[in-house]
Amino acid sequence: MTSDLEVRLRAASLRVTRPRLAVLAALRDHPHVDTDTVIALVRADLPAVSHQAVYDVLRALTDAGLVRRIQPAGATARYETRVADNHHHVVCRSCGAIADVDCAHGQAPCLTASNDHGFVIDEAEVVYWGTCPDCAALNKTSQANEGSEGKA
């Protein structure tokens, strides 16, 4: 139940509060959602939670390493509870859908940059850009229509 989430909070020496449990539960059940969606999900349980509380909680959880913040270019911040491994993401260019991708090269992927310019690199983040199955299907349909009836 929620006791698992409670344990995780205590392990990170964070206070156990209803907003925090609600945020963790929301992210566990809905990976890759943005802050607005988290707020909506949390308010389904606790209607009185302020948006600021959610922002605070997300920051505290991120700092504590309980959630991971991802932010593909041009999108708002999204969060997930899968933090143990350093996995990557595929992002749909048209609808913004995100899916997890395990790293192809075992543990540290392309972590060896060809020329690091003296930077001390501690993480290689990979974002795969493309089209999700749903949008691909839609595109195929509309393309088929284009030939016969021009643009919609």
Next chain:
Amino acid sequence: MTSDLEVRLRAASLRVTRPRLAVLAALRDHPHVDTDTVIALVRADLPAVSHQAVYDVLRALTDAGLVRRIQPAGATARYETRVADNHHHVVCRSCGAIADVDCAHGQAPCLTASNDHGFVIDEAEVVYWGTCPDCAALNKTSQANEGSEGKA
């Protein structure tokens, strides 16, 4: 001179205007700058250019493939004129500095995701996170001081 930039614009069938030439010149001389900096650089030459014009120009140039837009998580949009190859970037966590990194794996880097969830992938974007030489040097200094005099 600027004629090179003019040629690039015409090749993309874009009108040649002073704001566009100024934006291209600014990005050629200062890679990886954000929109605000572009505005400042452009206004050094053309003081009357509106911020909206710069936003419009950056979008037009990006759509035409003359500049590339990059946006590391938590940062504002940045632009560069190096578009021919699909190179990557190192980003400094503390100061936000960005440097180019050629892909270690030749042309298409880690473009083969282990499980693509049915996505049609067309690009693999890699962001290396770390500490730039300057910030690394600063950290080393302040860490050395910590032992003797606590926090500043």
Next chain:
DNA sequence: ACCCAAGACTGGAATAAATCAAGTTTAGGA
């Protein structure tokens, strides 16, 4: 060389995401 229409630019307002600030409530150790 001149004209003019599409496209580009100006000025100003509006939106969205995120943060700041001041005061109130609450978790959890003493």
Next chain:
DNA sequence: TCCTAAACTTGATTTATTCCAGTCTTGGGT
């Protein structure tokens, strides 16, 4: 049970970006 630091509420503010209406300019056509 009490108390304090941490967490939360309310509401304003900042920052990056976009929208909109009107004006100017580029460059193809005459």
